Amino acid sequence: MTEQPTGADRRRGPFRAGDHVQLTDAKGRMHTIELVPGKQFHTHRGHIKHDDLIGAPDGTTVRNTTSVEYLAMRPLLSDYVMSMPRGAAVVYPKDAGQIITMADIFPGAAVVEAGVGSGALSMSLLRAIGDQGRLISIERREDFADIAKANARAFFGEDHPAWQVRIGDLQEELPLAVPEGSVDRVVLDMLAPWECLDAVNYALAPGGVLICYVATATQLSRVAEDIRAHGGFSEPAAWESMVRDWHLEGLAVRPAHRMHGHTGFLITTRRLAPGVTPPRRTRRPAKGSYDETQVSADETADDGVTKDTSDWEGADFGERPVSEKKIRRLRRAISAPPDEN
């Protein structure tokens, strides 16, 4: 039999010491525990012996000392990332899924990621590239990187062989970490991805994908414009995804009342071959779309005057201007007696 991919043996079979187990009570409350022989899990309503779970099949039920019943299951990766210790905010599973698919992360790929944060996205990337791939994750903060490494080790059961974590700023670290044009995919989850475009362009192979995850529309706009201005990338595409849970109870089958309305935006682009100029955009931008002095509240216009939001006009947001002639015609139409209409 061939050797199992890293972590696969921890995803199947009866519960073993060291496994994480998610306990769910009748009200849907969840607790995640790590199985340690001889240890007990206490709540205010009694306790469970870990030894009662070690050796039991995944998907079993267990009773505590006051007969409260819990369903015991191995957490999925999506459960695990939401309950693991966090230094920085994590990429939610819905966005990690989008990143894996839309950035075309494939088995054996050479991927660069920054920052690492708590390691949530790193784990999805590692699973997608597999043991034959290579993930270089760059993180400025050593303390965050330590948390991420511990989280991934706890999930995979060992240090993943495809993973290298480097401490530093991506702009300085990436050119030291990889030869030019050797990386298949780059994933950036950080405040200012536009600062990293030169380093990413150096590292990516022609045709390679850059995907950025940003939290605000201002970041999205900045990274899109800087990708275009760089000249070494294809026209970017951006989107967001919203996932709405559904309540399933008898005839009450409806969307849940609450949802995560916003997590972040994704934007992708691809590295052009060296010396290639992207085809000119045939769609003309709407008048005013590129007047930075007006759309950026904190930037100063050529005349040294900072424009505030009261100076903004519809054209600054891509609205089509309405001609004075059209307005006059409409006003005449609405003021004319009914029989003339």
Ligand SMILES: C[S@@+](CC[C@H](N)C(=O)[O-])C[C@H]1O[C@@H](n2cnc3c(N)ncnc32)[C@H](O)[C@@H]1O
């Ligand atoms: C939101 S967190 C990343 C979360 C991570 N993707 C996850 O799913 O757990 C952003 C991280 O980027 C790091 N960071 C920001 N700019 C960076 C840069 N230029 N180079 C390396 N790391 C950077 C920050 O220290 C922070 O830990």
